[in-house]
Every structure is written in C-alpha cells, then in structure tokens.
Amino acid sequence: MKLIIAIIQPAKLEAVKQALTEVEVFRLTVMDVQGFGRQRGHAEVFRGHEIAVNLLRKVQLQIAVNDEFVEPTIEAIVRGGRTGDRGEIGDGKIFVLPMDECVRIRTGERGSEAI
Secondary structure (H helix, E strand, O other): OEEEEEEEOHHHHHHHHHHHHHOOOOOOEEEEEEEOOOOOOEEEEEOOEEEEEOOEEEEEEEEEEOHHHHHHHHHHHHHHHOOOOOOOOOOEEEEEEEOOOOEOOOOOOEHHHOO
C-alpha cells in the first residue's frame, strides 16, 4: 500500500480527477494549500503598491492505493496536471510514501481491503 501526495495547480484539478477516474481511482482527499518552489512567488499591485506574494495557491491530493495502482495513478496525475506537452514550472510534484496500515472505521477492515 502507498500514499500518493500530489501538489498541483488549482486549475488542473478537474482534469486530474477525470484522468484518475479513467484508471479507476475514485477515492481521494483534496486540500487547498499554499507554497512555492521554483516559481518563488510573484508580484501583485494592491492599492497602487507592488507587493511580493511568495506563497502561491495550490491543491494537494492525498490518494491511498494498493501497489498495483501506483503507476497508473502517477501517470494519470501527470497526464491531467501537466501544462501542454512538455509541462511548465509550477505544474507540481508527486510524492509516493509507504503506508503501513489502513483501517476502515465503519467495519474495522484493515490493510488493502480497507482502501
């Protein structure tokens, strides 16, 4: 079992959800987050003054999958989250973490059956 954490552009959320549906990944958690990487923020004008905005709005997805779904899930996120054919700085990142246990609260099922 793996926990996949993906940080993507908010505008790409619907495309990523559609791509995940196509590979039969239906369960995910979505959070609004802020951060920056290579983009290092940007400048905005507020009431005539330029202000540096160094935390950019992003969307974080958390998806728990069984091992056989790891690669299809990653490929779907890349396909839905990439800007154009080659991508652009700021498209996001995907992290894959080992997941020791999963427990379904309602039934008490554990492990891959609980996902």
